[in-house]
Amino acid sequence: MSSFDVRVFAIRRRPGRAAFEVRWRVAGRDKSRSFITRALADSYRAELIRARTPGLEFDPVTGEPAAWTAPEPVTVTWYQHAVAYAQMKWPHLAPHSRASLADALATVTPLLTRETRRRPSAGMLRAALYGYAFNPQRRSRAPDPVTASTLAWLERASLPVSQLSDPRVIRAALDGLCTRLDGSPAAANTIARKRAVFHGALSHAVELGLLPANPISRVQWRAPRATVAVNPATVASPAQVRAILAQVDRIRPELAAFFGCLYYAALRPEEAVALRRDDLILADHGRGKIILTAACPVPAPPGPALERRMNSAASSTAPTAPSASSPSRPS
Numbered sequence: 541m542s543s544f545d546v547r548v549f550a551i552r553r554r555p556g557r558a559a560f561e562v563r564w565r566v567a568g569r570d571k572s573r574s575f576i577t578r579a580l581a582d583s584y585r586a587e588l589i590r591a592r593t594p595g596l597e598f599d600p601v602t603g604e605p606a607a608w609t610a611p612e613p614v615t616v617t618w619y620q621h622a623v624a625y626a627q628m629k630w631p632h633l634a635p636h637s638r639a640s641l642a643d644a645l646a647t648v649t650p651l652l653t654r655e656t657r658r659r660p661s662a663g664m665l666r667a668a669l670y671g672y673a674f675n676p677q678r679r680s681r682a683p684d685p686v687t688a689s690t691l692a693w694l695e696r697a698s699l700p701v702s703q704l705s706d707p708r709v710i711r712a713a714l715d716g717l718c719t720r721l722d723g724s725p726a727a728a729n730t731i732a733r734k735r736a737v738f739h740g741a742l743s744h745a746v747e748l749g750l751l752p753a754n755p756i757s758r759v760q761w762r763a764p765r766a767t768v769a770v771n772p773a774t775v776a777s778p779a780q781v782r783a784i785l786a787q788v789d790r791i792r793p794e795l796a797a798f799f800g801c802l803y804y805a806a807l808r809p810e811e812a813v814a815l816r817r818d819d820l821i822l823a824d825h826g827r828g829k830i831i832l833t834a835a836c837p838v839p840a841p842p843g844p845a846l847e848r849r850m851n852s853a854a855s856s857t858a859p860t861a862p863s864a865s866s867p868s869r870p871s
Contacts, residue, residue, distance in 0.1 A: 543567035543600050546592045551581045564588055564603065571603030616750055618652040619673075619698035625741045626674040636835070642674035644717075644737035651716040652709070653697040660690045662721055668694070701750040704742065710755045713738065718763055731763045801830075810835040 549563040559574040560581035575581040591598070591605040599606045622645045629641060646669035650662065660668075668690035672678050683691065703709060717734045720726050726734075738756070745751045776784065781803050789796040801812040807830070814834040821829040 543598055544595060546588075546598050548585060548588050548592065551578070551585060562588070566598045566603050567600040569600055569603070615700050615702075617695070617698035618701055618704065619649055619694045621701050621745055621748075621750065622649050622741060623673055625744050627676050628744070630676045638675075640733060641737055642670050644734035645674050645741065646670035647717060647734055648713055648738050649694070649698070651713045652699045652704070653694065654699065656693075656697050658693070659697070660693055664690050665694070666721060701745050704745075705751060705755050707755065707759050710759050711761055714756075714759065714761050714763075725764075728763060728765075735763070805830055807832075808835070 543566055545565075545567050547565045549565070552561045552563060553559075554561055557574075559576060560578050561572050561574045562581050562585045563570070563572045564585075565571065573584065575584065588604075591607075597606045598604065599609060602609055626641060626645060630638060633641060646666055649669055650665045653659075664686065668683075668687045672683050672687050673691055673694075682688075699709065714735065717731050717738070718726050735756075739754065742751065742754045742756055746754055785796055785800055785803075788799055798812050801807045801815060802809065807815070811832050813836045815830070815832075819831050819833055821831065
């Protein structure tokens with residue numbers, strides 16, 4: 541309950557007390573506050589009159605303008621915003637897009653933190669963010685102690701979203717997208733994909749009123765061009781590849797077709813893992829054809845699930861050698 545019925549009285553010096561008393565009345569309730577100097581009392585009284593003049597509401601309980609007791613705005617950190625953004629986007633994304641979203645957010649979030657003591661390692665941050673924080677399905681379960689400790693550090697060290705209006709912060713984050721976890725340069729398409737996710741999360745912050753505008757648009761930034769040259773000495777010759785595949789067939793025969801597809805058909809690993817017998821058009825003589833209909837871009841952890849994937853890929857291509865023709869990839 542607030543009131544506009546406010547009267548401010550003259551300052552009173554009470555007998556026997558070395559204090560100056562400011563007195564006023566709000567909605568029929570007398571209020572007072574004492575100060576040790578006349579100047580402080582005059583300043584406080586002037587503030588009351590200044591608040592009353594334009595017709596501000598006063599709180600009858602505290603006796604002061606209601607605006608003076610308004611709660612402080614809640615500070616939203618980048619980590620909190622990123623988790624909420626992943627939660628919002630998750631139901632509308634395909635599995636591959638979910639993994640891409642989590643990957644990008646897990647890359648940029650550690651870059652938007654303050655430097656503090658006892659910073660978790662890059663691997664621990666990556667595991668906690670990609671494996672838990674940005675996976676709403678896993679967040680329904682309690683994290684393990686290491687993950688909980690890592691995320692607690694992120695909650696303390698994450699920069700406020702408002703601080704991302706600084707172009708220097710954005711530029712440092714964009715530069716960080718160009719480096720892989722092991723320190724090597726990231727591929728151009730990987731940088732572009734992660735930048736797009738970062739841009740989308742910042743645009744959502746603008747929608748929520750956390751930022752006045754998307755700060756990426758104010759930064760003149762371009763990803764560095766990759767300067768990776770292939771050393772011929774590191775490329776296996778056809779004879780060496782045949783020897784390697786022969787050894788693989790002897791030790792792990794179920795993987796021979798997998799690695800054969802990578803070499804002879806130039807498949808990506810995620811495409812070879814998802815390959816099935818129905819995806820092959822095999823000719824009696826000469827080259828056949830591979831129709832790529834799916835991919836598993838996120839490596840599975842070692843264990844029975846990955847073993848089943850490999851065995852399935854191997855068995856589907858067992859009747860003949862992998863095709864040497866270029867595979868047909870859907871656009």
